[in-house]
Amino acid sequence: MKKIVFLALTLLGCCACESDDLCDQTVNTPRLVVRFYDPNNLRTPFSVSNLTVYGEGSSTPLVSKATLDSLALPLRLENPTTYLLQTVVSGTITTTATLTLSYTPVQTFVSKACGIRTYYTTLSATLQNPNHSWLKGLKLRNTTVDNEKKAHLHLYH
Incomplete structure (x- = not known):
């Protein structure tokens, strides 16, 4: 009787185990890619x-005192997302531009391991x-x- 109970518990334990799922792909939420252009030269x-x-x-700050021609900004699940973009005019004088982004977030289930x-x-x-x-x-x-x-x-400055 003890052998039957032991065998039943062992069999039940093996059946109840779940395999370890490993995410075999990169699942990233993409960021908004922004490129800066001169309004008189839209090619470069x-x-x-x-x-x-x-x-x-x-x-x-997400970016601090950088010189760049593009950046990637995260978007929130709450809509809208607003960014303040500051640049130095001269010395310590800055000027600020306000960019507001509206969108519809769409969430998709990839897998249990990937989320x-x-x-x-x-x-x-x-x-x-x-x-x-x-x-x-x-x-x-x-x-x-x-x-x-x-x-x-594309943002023009």
Whole structure:
């Protein structure tokens, strides 16, 4: 009788085990890729000097005093996301542009091991007061943010 109970418990234990799932792919939530251009030369990216980027309501910069021609910005699940882009005009004088991004987040289940991936559709972007900003305009290149291979948004300065 003891052997039957032991055998039954062993068999039950083996059947109750779950295999270890390993995520065999990279599952990243893509960021919004932004490229900077001179409005008079739309073919070649044009770097911004001393750029600092803050998420609205945050005192910790995502980018600090960098010179770059592109950047990748994370989008929140809560809609919209607003960024403050500051650049140094001269000395310690800065000017700030406000970029607001609206979109629809879409979450997809990849697997138990990999989890959930989020991408964004119906992207729209606006600049607050572009006539009084160091950023002179924008062009939305792609309304779906599902990878980081190409720029989604062009900003002109």
